Amino acid sequence: MLLPQFSDIEKAHNLIRSHIHQTPVLSSISIDSMVGGNLFFKCENFQKVGAFKFRGATNAVLSLTEEQALQGVATHSSGNHAAALALAAKNRGVRAYVVMPENAPEIKKKAVAGYGAVITFCTPTLEARETTLQQIVEKNGATIVHPYNNFQVISGQGTAAKELLEEIKSVDLVLCPVGGGGLLSGTALSVKAISPKTVVIGCEPAGADDAFRSFYGDHIYPSLQPKTIADGLLTSLGEMNYPIIKKNVDAIVTVSETAIVEAMRIIWERMKIIIEPSSAVPLAAILEKKVDVAQKRVGIIVSGGNVDLQNLPF
Amino acid sequence: MLLPQFSDIEKAHNLIRSHIHQTPVLSSISIDSMVGGNLFFKCENFQKVGAFKFRGATNAVLSLTEEQALQGVATHSSGNHAAALALAAKNRGVRAYVVMPENAPEIKKKAVAGYGAVITFCTPTLEARETTLQQIVEKNGATIVHPYNNFQVISGQGTAAKELLEEIKSVDLVLCPVGGGGLLSGTALSVKAISPKTVVIGCEPAGADDAFRSFYGDHIYPSLQPKTIADGLLTSLGEMNYPIIKKNVDAIVTVSETAIVEAMRIIWERMKIIIEPSSAVPLAAILEKKVDVAQKRVGIIVSGGNVDLQNLPF
Numbered sequence: 001m002l003l004p005q006f007s008d009i010e011k012a013h014n015l016i017r018s019h020i021h022q023t024p025v026l027s028s029i030s031i032d033s034m035v036g037g038n039l040f041f042k043c044e045n046f047q048k049v050g051a052f053k054f055r056g057a058t059n060a061v062l063s064l065t066e067e068q069a070l071q072g073v074a075t076h077s078s079g080n081h082a083a084a085l086a087l088a089a090k091n092r093g094v095r096a097y098v099v100m101p102e103n104a105p106e107i108k109k110k111a112v113a114g115y116g117a118v119i120t121f122c123t124p125t126l127e128a129r130e131t132t133l134q135q136i137v138e139k140n141g142a143t144i145v146h147p148y149n150n151f152q153v154i155s156g157q158g159t160a161a162k163e164l165l166e167e168i169k170s171v172d173l174v175l176c177p178v179g180g181g182g183l184l185s186g187t188a189l190s191v192k193a194i195s196p197k198t199v200v201i202g203c204e205p206a207g208a209d210d211a212f213r214s215f216y217g218d219h220i221y222p223s224l225q226p227k228t229i230a231d232g233l234l235t236s237l238g239e240m241n242y243p244i245i246k247k248n249v250d251a252i253v254t255v256s257e258t259a260i261v262e263a264m265r266i267i268w269e270r271m272k273i274i275i276e277p278s279s280a281v282p283l284a285a286i287l288e289k290k291v292d293v294a295q296k297r298v299g300i301i302v303s304g305g306n307v308d309l310q311n312l313p314f
Numbered sequence: 315m316l317l318p319q320f321s322d323i324e325k326a327h328n329l330i331r332s333h334i335h336q337t338p339v340l341s342s343i344s345i346d347s348m349v350g351g352n353l354f355f356k357c358e359n360f361q362k363v364g365a366f367k368f369r370g371a372t373n374a375v376l377s378l379t380e381e382q383a384l385q386g387v388a389t390h391s392s393g394n395h396a397a398a399l400a401l402a403a404k405n406r407g408v409r410a411y412v413v414m415p416e417n418a419p420e421i422k423k424k425a426v427a428g429y430g431a432v433i434t435f436c437t438p439t440l441e442a443r444e445t446t447l448q449q450i451v452e453k454n455g456a457t458i459v460h461p462y463n464n465f466q467v468i469s470g471q472g473t474a475a476k477e478l479l480e481e482i483k484s485v486d487l488v489l490c491p492v493g494g495g496g497l498l499s500g501t502a503l504s505v506k507a508i509s510p511k512t513v514v515i516g517c518e519p520a521g522a523d524d525a526f527r528s529f530y531g532d533h534i535y536p537s538l539q540p541k542t543i544a545d546g547l548l549t550s551l552g553e554m555n556y557p558i559i560k561k562n563v564d565a566i567v568t569v570s571e572t573a574i575v576e577a578m579r580i581i582w583e584r585m586k587i588i589i590e591p592s593s594a595v596p597l598a599a600i601l602e603k604k605v606d607v608a609q610k611r612v613g614i615i616v617s618g619g620n621v622d623l624q625n626l627p628f
Binding site: 024045269312 | 338359360364579582583585586587588589619623624626628
């Protein structure tokens with residue numbers, strides 16, 4: 001299996017740079033004094049479609065040949081990846097086919113439809129989603145863009161950490177949430193290439209600890225009945241993400257749901273930015289002392305800011 | 315009555331510059347396409363203590379003579395001004411006396427106490443607040459720093475618009491919420507000095523339209539039984555603010571509560587930043603077509619981001 005290298009992230013960055021936001025890196029004096037270290041938040045909640053996913057999706061769409069582009073891209077997703085792929089496709093004038101479970105939240109259906117994607121609804125099972133996607137692809141010849149188990153997607157996601165380390169020097173630690181591993185694998189590749197001594201730690205909800213078990217085990221443990229408020233982190237590691245994470249990540253830690261909500265509230269209240277629960281997982285790990293940040297300079301990848309304001313945990 | 319001029323704002327800026335955050339100016343492509351103009355949000359929600367109030371309070375504290383500083387500063391407030399004055403005083407090593415109504419929200423009591431202010435609680439009437447403050451000042455000789463009817467405070471608040479116009483060129487319109495008028499009077503002084511052709515519009519909830527009535531009348535109408543979610547905008551115009559606003563502001567418009575909540579939601583959802591209801595009033599005015607922004611470059615002063623997450627309007 002051909003795995004992406006840092007040179008692929010550099011290529012991706014050159015390709016997508018003019019299409020993405022170079023998101024800001026923010027700090028908070030009050031959070032720093034609370035935890036005793038210097039935290040640098042790379043704010044992908046300010047990325048287009050409100051999540052880092054736009055980086056990988058854009059790289060995948062821009063990497064298509066002209067011939068592939070004519071036939072479009074396809075995915076099944078009810079989350080940020082669907083919106084990201086839809087917008088990335090729209091930006092290149094490429095058709096996007098998105099399979100969504102019929103019970104997906106109205107707001108997500110609207111977002112994806114708003115970017116002009118062709119939506120096919122199916123019953124809300126993984127089997128139905130995959131079957132429906134397969135039918136579409138066989139009919140239209142569209143290229144499937146997996147949300148994380150994809151070479152171009154991983155390369156695109158790695159550009160966030162690359163920007164972070166280009167802007168902030170002498171970072172001791174980089175913390176990153178882990179779900180399917182697209183963000184974490186790309187982040188680890190960038191960090192270890194740019195600053196080999198910087199420690200990379202994946203942060204995961206204890207209620208969806210498949211990456212933790214896989215990392216310390218010798219194969220991918222699937223995510224069975226995950227239960228967490230961090231709805232971006234429910235999925236199992238991808239086959240392409242796993243070996244990259246095994247090789248380049250230093251540790252994976254797990255955190256409680258209480259700590260996630262507390263970390264989310266602290267970031268909202270102190271930094272005045274809206275982040276989704278998944279993005280609060282690294283600070284939760286600091287609050288629960290799973291990671292020691294005393295006197296350290298710590299980069300944190302804030303994955304996104306798409307939350308349902310009608311359904312907040314506080 | 316000696317009124318501040320733009321030169322006082324320039325002096326204030328030099329004095330406070332190293333103590334305040336130069337807050338970012340943010341834009342949103344999706345909000346721009348929704349309203350048909352280019353909006354530039356000057357984000358004082360990212361200011362220290364989460365509000366522009368820190369500018370004026372800092373200028374007031376740093377403008378004290380050594381002798382005055384020894385005797386401290388005092389105010390009665392349950393809002394952002396109390397926290398701002400407390401932190402500004404702490405930063406200079408000056409004692410701050412804050413009179414708060416005993417029923418003030420716990421979170422605000424904690425914030426002010428956390429900055430080391432000496433808090434005196436009183437019964438929640440304006441009379442009790444003023445009497446208590448008077449007693450403190452007579453006893454301690456502290457300098458009263460009024461939240462908006464104060465020369466140094468107005469001069470400090472004007473620095474936000476000054477920074478905005480130094481960063482963003484060719485602004486056609488500047489929109490600013492109006493409560494007591496500290497922010498609006500300082501903003502108007504800066505805008506008319508830096509860019510005389512730029513139109514300045516004060517934006518006010520219809521449920522607290524005293525500034526609207528005062529502006530189009532010939533004296534200050536007090537704010538009687540104001541009713542609005544924009545809790546920063548309940549107060550009457552100050553005597554020092556009124557003539558500055560009369561002379562330098564081009565119009566005052568009023569907006570509905572529904573539009574304020576809708577504007578607040580749009581900013582939270584699209585920009586991923588936390589703003590308080592008062593800060594949503596200018597966008598509410600655009601949404602309700604009280605201000606025409608078509609093809610225009612529009613500066614908006616976002617006053618603050620202190621909201622009770624337990625008590626959101628959506």
